[in-house]
Amino acid sequence: MDIVVSGIRSTGNLHLGNYYGAMKNFLRMQDENRCFFFIADYHALTTHPKPMDLAGNIRQVLAEYLASGIDPEKATIFIQSDVPEVSELYLLLNMNAYVGELERTASFKEKIRKHPDNINAGLLTYPVLMAADIIIHKAKYVPVGKDQEQHLEMTRRFARRFNMMYEVDYFPEPSAYNFGQQLVKIPGLDGSGKMGKSEGNGIFLFDTPEEIRKKVMKAVTDAGPRSLNEEPSEPIKNLFTIMEVVSDPSTLQYFKEKHATCEIRYGDLKKQLAEDIIKVTSPIRERIVEILADKPYMAKVVKSGAERARESASRTVREVREIIGYRPF
Ligand code: TYM
Numbered sequence: 001m002d003i004v005v006s007g008i009r010s011t012g013n014l015h016l017g018n019y020y021g022a023m024k025n026f027l028r029m030q031d032e033n034r035c036f037f038f039i040a041d042y043h044a045l046t047t048h049p050k051p052m053d054l055a056g057n058i059r060q061v062l063a064e065y066l067a068s069g070i071d072p073e074k075a076t077i078f079i080q081s082d083v084p085e086v087s088e089l090y091l092l093l094n095m096n097a098y099v100g101e102l103e104r105t106a107s108f109k110e111k112i113r114k115h116p117d118n119i120n121a122g123l124l125t126y127p128v129l130m131a132a133d134i135i136i137h138k139a140k141y142v143p144v145g146k147d148q149e150q151h152l153e154m155t156r157r158f159a160r161r162f163n164m165m166y167e168v169d170y171f172p173e174p175s176a177y178n179f180g181q182q183l184v185k186i187p188g189l190d191g192s193g194k195m196g197k198s199e200g201n202g203i204f205l206f207d208t209p210e211e212i213r214k215k216v217m218k219a220v221t222d223a224g225p226r227s228l229n230e231e232p233s234e235p236i237k238n239l240f241t242i243m244e245v246v247s248d249p250s251t252l253q254y255f256k257e258k259h260a261t262c263e264i265r266y267g268d269l270k271k272q273l274a275e276d277i278i279k280v281t282s283p284i285r286e287r288i289v290e291i292l293a294d295k296p297y298m299a300k301v302v303k304s305g306a307e308r309a310r311e312s313a314s315r316t317v318r319e320v321r322e323i324i325g326y327r328p329f
Contacts, residue, residue, distance in 0.1 A: 004033045005139035005174070007040040007080065007130075010057040011047060014064045015202035016277070017186035017195035020245045021145025025178055027069045029143060035075040036137050036309060037065060042080050042087070042129060046111075046122045062298055064205055067287035078305035080133065085313035089132040090125070092320060096161050097128045106150055131155040136313045139174045146183040147194060152176040166323050186245065187238035191220030206285055209278045216274035221266045229260050236266075239273060247276040 006022055008014065014023070029035055039061050044054060058079060070077060080086060102108060102124050111123050122129075130151050134142055135158070142152055152175060159171035176183055185194050188201025195202045203212055220235040232240065236259065243252045251272060258264040291298065 012197040025143030082306035141177040146185040189219035191235035
């Protein structure tokens with residue numbers, strides 16, 4: 001039985017990228033592994049949410065986790081800030097994380113570019129906290145999307161550095177995981193780049209069918225193929241990529257053939273895509289509403305999750321303190 005850890009920031013509703021990049025993998029892993037899934041609400045502080053928004057987002061993401069099929073009987077679901085041990089490990093790991101390597105992280109550089117007015121130290125050390133989240137449970141696998149690949153590489157480096165520094169074989173080196181396949185990147189509807197929470201290019205699990213139809217019908221396309229067997233342009237490839245995860249393979253095949261023969265009508269493609277997305281998200285949306293209404297159930301899930309996660313985390317922190325040299329007199 002392997003240990004699996006993954007998390008999602010509580011900065012907004014879950015979108016198709018989160019679902020197909022990370023969540024679906026969790027679901028396939030929870031039966032046979034010791035899984036920890038958490039809501040990264042410390043990480044969420046880098047964008048300075050108002051207290052009411054932070055609290056509301058945590059609740060919403062928890063309901064969306066559960067509605068997507070994560071089973072608290074099988075997996076440990078918890079809120080990051082309910083396990084303060086992680087902040088101690090984060091502090092300890094920070095001593096061996098170098099500013100140069102943190103500044104070179106792609107996600108940090110992107111944040112600087114997008115939000116030059118808020119380059120806080122929490123953003124710089126984001127990968128260290130993420131490493132702490134993972135190695136505090138000694139995870140082997142971390143189901144995540146492609147955008148987290150570099151963070152996992154850094155996690156391995158911090159784990160290895162700790163082992164070398166203290167001449168121990170203590171932390172395993174975890175890997176990003178997607179069932180032996182490539183990590184997934186779900187594109188947005190705006191023609192380029194990945195689907196994101198704040199890019200305005202996403203479809204959320206909580207969107208109504210009307211919202212989904214509207215968003216998909218507005219998705220960026222091109223002027224249509226001009227010659228037989230032409231390579232689809234990036235916006236069209238992106239729609240095919242989304243179709244690949246939500247639709248029947250024969251549907252995708254049909255539209256690819258229509259593209260190759262220049263007979264494709266993008267309106268038809270979009271209509272079909274919207275309906276296939278709705279088929280996936282509608283039952284999840286209904287469960288989200290039900291779970292949000294059941295506050296005692298949500299409270300019970302996070303209480304028992306926190307207990308189990310703290311048990312595992314406090315053992316690691318105790319042992320790490322001992323290794324580092326904090327010993328009783
Ligand atoms: P976050 O909240 O940005 O995204 C959560 C998960 O969704 C995946 N994802 C995608 N996958 C495919 N295509 C997309 N367009 C797409 N957008 C998002 C992400 O890869 C991720 O798996 N740093 C993490 C949260 C975190 C974490 C951890 C994850 C904190 N500590 C420890 C794993 C283990 C993040 O910002 O995810």
